[in-house]
Amino acid sequence: MATEVPELDAYDARILDELQRDARISMAELGRKVHLSQPAVTERVRKLEMAGYIKGYRAVVDYQRLGYGIRALVRVGRAEYARVVKLIEQTPEVVNAFNVTGEDSWILEIAVIDVEHLDAVVTKFCLLTETSTAIVLNVPRENAKVLPAKREDIKPVLKKVTGR
Amino acid sequence: MATEVPELDAYDARILDELQRDARISMAELGRKVHLSQPAVTERVRKLEMAGYIKGYRAVVDYQRLGYGIRALVRVGRAEYARVVKLIEQTPEVVNAFNVTGEDSWILEIAVIDVEHLDAVVTKFCLLTETSTAIVLNVPRENAKVLPAKREDIKPVLKKVTGR
DNA sequence: GATGAAAGGACTAAACC
DNA sequence: GGTTTAGTCCTTTCATC
Numbered sequence: 089m090a091t092e093v094p095e096l097d098a099y100d101a102r103i104l105d106e107l108q109r110d111a112r113i114s115m116a117e118l119g120r121k122v123h124l125s126q127p128a129v130t131e132r133v134r135k136l137e138m139a140g141y142i143k144g145y146r147a148v149v150d151y152q153r154l155g156y157g158i159r160a161l162v163r164v165g166r167a168e169y170a171r172v173v174k175l176i177e178q179t180p181e182v183v184n185a186f187n188v189t190g191e192d193s194w195i196l197e198i199a200v201i202d203v204e205h206l207d208a209v210v211t212k213f214c215l216l217t218e219t220s221t222a223i224v225l226n227v228p229r230e231n232a233k234v235l236p237a238k239r240e241d242i243k244p245v246l247k248k249v250t251g252r
Numbered sequence: 253m254a255t256e257v258p259e260l261d262a263y264d265a266r267i268l269d270e271l272q273r274d275a276r277i278s279m280a281e282l283g284r285k286v287h288l289s290q291p292a293v294t295e296r297v298r299k300l301e302m303a304g305y306i307k308g309y310r311a312v313v314d315y316q317r318l319g320y321g322i323r324a325l326v327r328v329g330r331a332e333y334a335r336v337v338k339l340i341e342q343t344p345e346v347v348n349a350f351n352v353t354g355e356d357s358w359i360l361e362i363a364v365i366d367v368e369h370l371d372a373v374v375t376k377f378c379l380l381t382e383t384s385t386a387i388v389l390n391v392p393r394e395n396a397k398v399l400p401a402k403r404e405d406i407k408p409v410l411k412k413v414t415g416r
Numbered sequence: 417g418a419t420g421a422a423a424g425g426a427c428t429a430a431a432c433c
Numbered sequence: 434g435g436t437t438t439a440g441t442c443c444t445t446t447c448a449t450c
Contacts, residue, residue: 114426130427190384228340
């Protein structure tokens with residue numbers, strides 16, 4: 089449900105912001121940044137975790153640096169759901185797998201070493217159904233921070249044709 | 253360059269693994285897990301950060317819980333590069349923006365509150381060029397862990413037609 | 417790289433407002 | 434909900450092996 093999130097106040101929003109910026113910040117330092125005492129922020133972070141707003145904390149690694157020279161987005165056509173999921177599970181090169189509406193049922197983000205490796209991974213999915221591969225040239229925005237949704241942030245679309 | 257990463261040994265690989273699992277683990281605990289002393293892991297983590305293998309640490313938030321009821325992937329056709337980048341910069345709903353090869357120059361991952369909000373965001377890009385929107389139904393794999401690339405992990409493709 | 421010691425900072429739990 | 438305090442644990446920086 090796309091409800092508002094009235095249970096989150098400005099402190100929570102700032103805490104979520106800071107933890108998305110640097111997840112390894114100490115609770116004492118976080119407290120200083122949001123102007124709360126250390127036990128207070130610690131308790132709020134615990135509640136945000138318990139309520140499922142925060143799912144975890146992850147180190148962000150550099151694919152290129154780790155030897156993955158190519159990132160690609162692979163569109164995969166209609167195929168039996170369970171078969172695709174199983175193949176994804178057997179393919180560690182898939183870093184994100186979206187099941188989506190539309191002609192292409194899946195969009196997979198993969199990280200591979202080189203073209204030979206790309207071939208090996210894409211071929212596995214080609215055996216199921218049609219695929220279409222796009223190589224990532226660059227990523228001007230990656231894993232942007234997300235704040236609690238506020239409906240007033242929606243900028244209404246100006247439609248040329250209005251009713252009545 | 254898609255080089256190997258010989259400068260990373262098994263300890264570094266385990267450290268990267270653990271920090272991708274839980275970025276807020278203490279250095280003492282991390283040391284216990286990878287069987288190194290605490291000063292030793294601390295130094296290794298510092299080096300991994302300095303060398304750019306680790307780009308940072310982020311809290312992973314739940315879009316749904318934060319009020320974003322819809323995630324979508326928007327394919328955006330050919331358009332002037334700078335104009336697209338500028339529009340992305342002005343659109344906080346874009347959480348990932350991939351500039352890719354192929355007919356669609358961009359694939360954007362967006363998080364929006366509801367259909368009205370989706371309309372507002374997609375329309376901004378429609379004004380530049382053609383777009384195609386696919387709603388995310390589910391995400392069986394999200395931000396999977398990545399380990400240092402090893403060429404021997406590539407499973408060679410069995411081609412039906414072989415040369416000579 | 418391990419170990420050990422010492423100082424500073426961070427975390428937890430309790431009492432209290 | 435918030436703060437403060439006290440005790441414990443963690444981290445950092447030495448030194449030494």
